[in-house]
Structure formats: structure tokens, C-alpha cells
Amino acid sequence: MSDLRLRRSVLYMPGSNQRALDKAKTLTADSLILDLEDAVAPDAKEVAREQVCAAVKGGGYGEREIIIRVNAPQTPWGEADLKAAIQARPDAILMPKVSSPAVLESIANHLEALDAPESIAVWAMIETPAAILNIQEIAKARRDRRTRLTCFVLGTNDLAKDTWAQLVPGRVPMLPWMMFTLAAARAEGLTILDGVWNDIEDVAGCRAECQQARDLGFDGKTLIHPNQLEPANTCFAPSDEEVRRARLVIEAFDREENAKRGAIKIEGRMYERQHIGMARRAVNWREAIAAKGY
Known part of the structure; x- marks a missing residue:
């Protein structure tokens, strides 16, 4: 029997929505990203932090992998997010805006200073033009065990915002960046997850993009709605x-x-x-x- 860690479907759940955090315990997601960043309004950040950390400590998610996405350290919430996430002991902490190896080195220093358990891994959001240009060096940061780096998550919405590239069917404008990032991840033994499909009503479109990502070599896809779980779980599986x-x-x-x-x-x-x-x-x-x- 294989001990392979499946990450076909990695579902974002807004930390400010207690009902969503509870519902996540019943969903067919391989992994859950309990979000304190983009999915949470500024005036709900502290409530989200409390709810997410309480949910992780309380358990009940079965074998689902639990990741907390924190706000960047330079934001007003970043330091408190990181400290609280470490105390909650998720499987991983997802860091936004990782644009250079220096960011991971800084996070490693923070984790050491806060005496973070060794079981907590670090995932990196690749979502800026600078990250694409620095991707080989970012991936090589995995060689330093202090960084705990295990996974890249593409932030295609942020890449589109910063580059003015259009999110068109087939994603031709983004394919070079996607494959360059994938090659860097594979060279260093990292998991790599595709970005989200934004139209939650268009399940067929989500399925097509899941299949494209699987064909390109991605391990799985990040998702924003439960109706996207079945397409991801089906497409990122051998026939x-x-x-x-x-x-x-x-x-x-x-x-x-x-x-x-x-x-x-x-x-x-x-x-x-x-x-x-x-x-x-x-x-x-x-x-x-x-x-x-x-």
C-alpha cells in the first residue's frame, strides 16, 4: 500500500466563516487551506484568526491535511497570525507573496524564534512577477531544512493582476510561467499546486482546467468552492x-x-x-x- 500524500483537491475556506470551517470536516477535499489572508476582510482578520486556530486545535478533520494561510509578516496581522498558527499546529503554514529566497529565510528565523514544532511545513505562494523571475533560487531554498519548504501554490489571480495577462481559456499567456515554476519545483522535489478557477458556476470549465493542469504535471489544484472538488479529485487521478x-x-x-x-x-x-x-x-x-x- 502506498503512503503517497494526495493533494488533488486543496480547498480554500474563509477563516471568518465559522459555518464553512465546520462544513469542511465533511467535504471530500484532500487538503484544506484555512484562510486568514485574501478571503478575509480587514475588519474580520482577528476574528478569523481566533476561529481558524480554535478549529485546528479542536480537530475533527480526519485525515485531511490542514494548512493555515497567514497574512504576510509586513502586514498589521502577519506577526500575530504566524504566532497563533504555530500554536495551533497545522500540517503546514502557507506564506503569501514569496518573491525571493530571503522571504523563506526570514520565515525560518521566525519559526525558530517561536519554537515551532518540526512537524509544521511551509508552503509558498508563487504569485508575483518577481517570484517567477527568482523561482529557481526560491525552489533551491528547500535544500536548507530550516526553511521547511515542501510546496509551491500558484496564485494565478495575483499574477494576472500584476502582469496584466488575461485569464483566458487555455491560459496561453500564463503557460510559460506555469511550466517554468513546475520545472523548478520538480528539480527540488517540491509539490506544486495550480491556481484557482474563479467561476464557481462553471463546473465544466473547472474540469477542463483541472485536466489541463494534470496534463501539465501539477499535483493538484487549489479550489474555492465545494462543487469544484469532484472535478479535481477525478482529473488528478489515473484512469x-x-x-x-x-x-x-x-x-x-x-x-x-x-x-x-x-x-x-x-x-x-x-x-x-x-x-x-x-x-x-x-x-x-x-x-x-x-x-x-x-
């Missing part, structure tokens, strides 16, 4: 046909007569030994989904 072929590849290369062969023809297609890793990933993915139950 029955993918799993069937993956098992054929694994079984074929495991046979004694193929022990020294570099390539094998299976059902009319050529497979090289490099395909074994891809096949095992598909099978492990399916096993992890089956264990989760949705």
Missing part, C-alpha cells in the same frame, strides 16, 4: 486504462526473460525502463485514492 497499462509494464519488466532488456513492446507500444517509475507512480496513486475512499 482505469492508465492503471491497467501501468500494471502490464511493471509485470513485463519483472519477468525473468526481460531482466536484461532495455525496451519491451506491449500491446503495440514500446516501453523503456524509464517507464517503470511512471507506471509505479500511477499504481501507487490509485492505491492511495482507494485507501482514502474518495
Whole structure:
């Protein structure tokens, strides 16, 4: 059985909405981002902080991964957010506006000063032009264990705002930035999550964008409404046909007569030994989904 951490569906929940925090305990999300930043109005920041940290401490979210998105340290709420989040002990803290490695180094210093448990990881929002230009160095920050960096989250709305790029179907204006960020993440062993789909009424559009992100190589997608969970969970999963072929590849290369062969023809297609890793990933993915139950 695989111990793969699924992040197909990563749902933002506004920290100022107590009903949403409670409802999240019943939703089929792999991960939940309890938000203190963009989803919360300035006059509700302190209430949101109290509610989110109480919810995390209270538990009841099962195996769902819990992340708290704090406000940036330079904001009026940032320092208090970080301190409270550490005390709540989520699985990870999501930092907005990570535009250089220096931001992660600063956060590492804060975590050390606040004696943060080692179990708390750091996720980084990649949402500024500067972040795209510095993405390789930001990803390399993972090599310093003090940073706790494990995941990139694309902030496509903020990228569109700062670059004037249009959020059009197919996202052609953003594809170079998306793939450059993905390559940097993969080079350093980081998880990478796609940005949100804004039209909560257009489930078909969300499904298409989930499929695009999966085809591009993303691990999952950040979401803003429960009706987007099914498209994400479905698209970021291997199909029955993918799993069937993956098992054929694994079984074929495991046979004694193929022990020294570099390539094998299976059902009319050529497979090289490099395909074994891809096949095992598909099978492990399916096993992890089956264990989760949705």
C-alpha cells in the first residue's frame, strides 16, 4: 500500500466563516487551506484568526491535511497570525507573496524564534512577477531544512493582476510561467499546486482546467468552492486504462526473460525502463485514492 500524500483537491475556506470551517470536516477535499489572508476582510482578520486556530486545535478533520494561510509578516496581522498558527499546529503554514529566497529565510528565523514544532511545513505562494523571475533560487531554498519548504501554490489571480495577462481559456499567456515554476519545483522535489478557477458556476470549465493542469504535471489544484472538488479529485487521478497499462509494464519488466532488456513492446507500444517509475507512480496513486475512499 502506498503512503503517497494526495493533494488533488486543496480547498480554500474563509477563516471568518465559522459555518464553512465546520462544513469542511465533511467535504471530500484532500487538503484544506484555512484562510486568514485574501478571503478575509480587514475588519474580520482577528476574528478569523481566533476561529481558524480554535478549529485546528479542536480537530475533527480526519485525515485531511490542514494548512493555515497567514497574512504576510509586513502586514498589521502577519506577526500575530504566524504566532497563533504555530500554536495551533497545522500540517503546514502557507506564506503569501514569496518573491525571493530571503522571504523563506526570514520565515525560518521566525519559526525558530517561536519554537515551532518540526512537524509544521511551509508552503509558498508563487504569485508575483518577481517570484517567477527568482523561482529557481526560491525552489533551491528547500535544500536548507530550516526553511521547511515542501510546496509551491500558484496564485494565478495575483499574477494576472500584476502582469496584466488575461485569464483566458487555455491560459496561453500564463503557460510559460506555469511550466517554468513546475520545472523548478520538480528539480527540488517540491509539490506544486495550480491556481484557482474563479467561476464557481462553471463546473465544466473547472474540469477542463483541472485536466489541463494534470496534463501539465501539477499535483493538484487549489479550489474555492465545494462543487469544484469532484472535478479535481477525478482529473488528478489515473484512469482505469492508465492503471491497467501501468500494471502490464511493471509485470513485463519483472519477468525473468526481460531482466536484461532495455525496451519491451506491449500491446503495440514500446516501453523503456524509464517507464517503470511512471507506471509505479500511477499504481501507487490509485492505491492511495482507494485507501482514502474518495
